[in-house]
């Protein structure tokens with residue numbers, strides 16, 4: 001670094017134009033003149049000799065600031081990496097202090113990009129895991145209320161006095177009415193068929209009335225088919 005700066009000093013001279021009529025004088029511009037060239041104002045309308053001055057500090061200062069900023073950023077990134085890796089490893093950080101300014105910026109940018117990508121990746125992974133977990137939970141939660149009406153012929157029963165209904169009263173597509181005493185099978189039946197004690201009817205009920213069914217005797221023989229409708 002020192003060498004390159006010395007070279008710069010040798011190769012260039014810096015000067016200010018003192019010609020009051022020159023734009024470069026009015027703007028107090030520090031002109032950089034190659035050592036081999038004449039040390040005169042670069043304004044083509046002027047061309048007066050320049051007064052030598054120290055090289056502009058602006059560049060040096062901003063370079064220094066860039067280096068400091070680069071170092072700080074690098075230290076911050078290294079700190080993040082150590083923190084993310086749990087601090088278990090000794091920092092494998094290569095050359096924490098860069099030698100050349102131009103590289104500082106590119107290294108910094110590359111590091112930042114890599115770090116951002118890393119964070120993004122881990123966020124994506126976390127989001128994916130979260131989504132998978134959610135799906136899993138939904139899958140587990142669904143089957144429970146999924147079967148609202150499984151055909152369960154004798155899950156419940158309703159005592160009607162003259163008969164016992166086995167199924168989900170008053171609506172069941174596969175219920176069973178077992179008669180305890182002689183009674184008309186259904187008041188809506190136009191034929192007013194009467195079942196005896198021990199007879200039973202298997203079929204569909206709606207609103208407590210037989211829609212259609214098969215009528216069996218106590219001996220399990222079919223006595224008839226009943227279709228009343230809704």
Ligand SMILES: [Zn+2]
Pocket residue numbers: 017018019022023024025041042043046047048
């Ligand atoms: Zn000039």
